[in-house]
Amino acid sequence: MKKQLGVLASLLFLSATAFMWTGCCDSNYCNSEPECIEQPYAQPYGSTDESVCEPQQQVGYQESASFGQMPSFGESRQDACEQPQACEQQPACQPVCQPAQQPVCAPKCQPVRRECGPVCKEAPPIPCEPLCKKLEPCKHPNQNELRCFDGITVSARNPKMCLLGEQYPLEFDICACQDVCDVVVTAHLPEGVTFVKSVPEAKVEGRKLTWYIGSMDQGQHILAKVFVKCECEGELCACFCATATPVRFCSLLCAKPVLTCEKCAPEQVCPGDAVNYTITVTNRGSCAAEDVVVTDNLPEGVQGPNCQSTLTYKLGTIQPCESKTVNICTTAVKRGKFTNTAVVTACNADSTSCQATTCICCCAIECFKCGPKEQQIGKNADYQITVVNTGDLPLTEVVVTDSAPSSTAIVNANGATVDGNKAVWRLKELKPGEKVTFNTTLSTCTPGCFTNKVYVSTCQGCNTSCEATTRWRGRPALNVCVTETEDAICIGDSTTYIITVVNQGSEADSNVVVNVNFPDEVQPISASGDSAAQINGQNVRFAPYPSLGARQTAKFSIVGKAKQSGDGRVKVELSSDSIKTPIVQQESTIVN
Numbered sequence: 001m002k003k004q005l006g007v008l009a010s011l012l013f014l015s016a017t018a019f020m021w022t023g024c025c026d027s028n029y030c031n032s033e034p035e036c037i038e039q040p041y042a043q044p045y046g047s048t049d050e051s052v053c054e055p056q057q058q059v060g061y062q063e064s065a066s067f068g069q070m071p072s073f074g075e076s077r078q079d080a081c082e083q084p085q086a087c088e089q090q091p092a093c094q095p096v097c098q099p100a101q102q103p104v105c106a107p108k109c110q111p112v113r114r115e116c117g118p119v120c121k122e123a124p125p126i127p128c129e130p131l132c133k134k135l136e137p138c139k140h141p142n143q144n145e146l147r148c149f150d151g152i153t154v155s156a157r158n159p160k161m162c163l164l165g166e167q168y169p170l171e172f173d174i175c176a177c178q179d180v181c182d183v184v185v186t187a188h189l190p191e192g193v194t195f196v197k198s199v200p201e202a203k204v205e206g207r208k209l210t211w212y213i214g215s216m217d218q219g220q221h222i223l224a225k226v227f228v229k230c231e232c233e234g235e236l237c238a239c240f241c242a243t244a245t246p247v248r249f250c251s252l253l254c255a256k257p258v259l260t261c262e263k264c265a266p267e268q269v270c271p272g273d274a275v276n277y278t279i280t281v282t283n284r285g286s287c288a289a290e291d292v293v294v295t296d297n298l299p300e301g302v303q304g305p306n307c308q309s310t311l312t313y314k315l316g317t318i319q320p321c322e323s324k325t326v327n328i329c330t331t332a333v334k335r336g337k338f339t340n341t342a343v344v345t346a347c348n349a350d351s352t353s354c355q356a357t358t359c360i361c362c363c364a365i366e367c368f369k370c371g372p373k374e375q376q377i378g379k380n381a382d383y384q385i386t387v388v389n390t391g392d393l394p395l396t397e398v399v400v401t402d403s404a405p406s407s408t409a410i411v412n413a414n415g416a417t418v419d420g421n422k423a424v425w426r427l428k429e430l431k432p433g434e435k436v437t438f439n440t441t442l443s444t445c446t447p448g449c450f451t452n453k454v455y456v457s458t459c460q461g462c463n464t465s466c467e468a469t470t471r472w473r474g475r476p477a478l479n480v481c482v483t484e485t486e487d488a489i490c491i492g493d494s495t496t497y498i499i500t501v502v503n504q505g506s507e508a509d510s511n512v513v514v515n516v517n518f519p520d521e522v523q524p525i526s527a528s529g530d531s532a533a534q535i536n537g538q539n540v541r542f543a544p545y546p547s548l549g550a551r552q553t554a555k556f557s558i559v560g561k562a563k564q565s566g567d568g569r570v571k572v573e574l575s576s577d578s579i580k581t582p583i584v585q586q587e588s589t590i591v592n
Contacts, residue, residue, distance in 0.1 A: 474506025529556030
């Protein structure tokens with residue numbers, strides 16, 4: 001039943017449609033110009049009684065699209081329609097078919113013309129230029145850091161703004177959060193910029209820049225820069241990405257101990273001095289050296305404790321960069337230059353050796369001075385000074401000083417600088433075994449034994465001295481004096497003759513002999529004195545006095561008896577080693 005009703009309704013709808021189409025075809029329209037015709041299905045907005053023609057909306061929409069504008073919500077359809085042209089005054093068209101009823105023409109389209117504006121006669125106004133231009137923003141959020149992405153952090157930096165046509169840098173700070181490898185950073189440049197250069201140089205493929213960094217250690221920073229030039233306005237978006245591969249390491253220690261040694265010793269010592277050696281063993285390898293032993297074979301010039309010639313020291317284990325020291329005390333026993341070698345061995349390292357050379361020598365110098373053992377005062381005494389380098393090393397700045405005694409005077413000193421009683425010779429160098437001589441002459445008027453000293457000094461501290469002693473002899477000066485106790489005696493009377501010998505000189509005289517000859521008027525009876533007397537007739541001779549020193553006196557006496565009258569002359573003769581011709585002194589005695 002329902003289906004039948006539906007079919008019946010459909011048939012009625014189709015019949016009504018056909019009827020309406022037929023009625024439209026019978027209506028009268030202008031063939032050349034559009035005309036407003038009253039139709040019951042087309043009424044203008046806001047109209048109730050008057051019939052107007054429907055504006056052709058299709059023509060008016062296409063023109064608006066050409067300006068690029070659409071009607072806004074709320075505008076009247078009349079504003080959007082195109083105003084139809086006014087109908088000219090022509091006779092009415094003859095109807096093609098007689099309508100069922102005569103239509104009544106309303107006022108043609110004047111109201112519509114008054115309401116619609118002249119759309120086609122005047123173009124719409126061009127929109128005004130905006131006061132400021134709004135830049136197109138970036139479609140993506142501005143995030144300039146990839147934090148610990150695949151083990152790295154990439155931070156991008158760029159200027160806040162760049163003027164059109166200028167260059168600006170875009171920096172990428174690449175930091176390794178951990179040890180990574182195969183680090184690759186890629187930047188995609190946006191439209192509107194031109195690539196200028198990159199530092200470091202990147203691989204450029206169109207707008208794609210790629211940096212192949214490779215391996216990075218944890219905490220390592222690498223800065224990459226790209227310089228671009230702005231060519232259009234707007235907020236330009238540059239995309240960057242990074243990849244890396246975290247790495248881990250497994251290690252195997254491969255090491256080797258390397259031993260070195262250093263030996264220190266004095267360069268020069270004297271025989272009998274201590275020779276101290278210092279041996280320093282260092283492990284310059286990468287692992288410990290085990291069972292380290294130092295063996296020192298002493299040379300023949302030195303002797304170890306308890307007369308040992310081979311010394312051994314066990315140092316044990318020496319870690320890398322560790323050092324151990326051995327001190328050896330020996331004694332120099334032989335002159336010469338000797339090299340001491342020490343050998344260092346270990347169970348897991350190659351052996352090594354070190355050595356030190358010491359010169360065992362004497363820094364020695366000797367001097368000799370020779371001259372007369374005795375010399376008469378007032379005469380010159382010549383001396384010779386000899387200086388010899390008896391050591392093993394050359395001596396420098398040698399100074400020889402001859403100091404004469406205060407009682408003497410320097411008469412001559414060839415090549416020396418004389419200052420008072422000092423003569424000084426200077427030598428730049430005196431080689432080992434070299435000998436030099438110096439001559440000097442002294443004189444004095446003062447008798448006595450005087451020692452002349454020579455001092456020798458060197459820059460090396462080897463000093464010495466020598467001396468020579470000379471006995472300066474003076475001259476004896478003997479004086480004899482004869483006196484008698486009684487003079488003018490009678491025959492048979494006695495008188496005593498006193499003989500005094502005085503050495504008034506500066507030197508003792510030896511073998512002083514007094515010989516007295518009496519005249520016939522007086523006969524010697526007895527004699528005495530500092531030496532024994534011998535009377536032989538009219539002659540009295542005293543034994544030689546051994547030595548009569550300077551300022552000393554010797555006395556002798558003789559007793560004589562008058563035998564006959566007359567002027568008797570007693571003659572005293574004095575002789576000595578210094579007086580070859582006797583001194584004769586007479587004493588007169590009157591005998592009545």
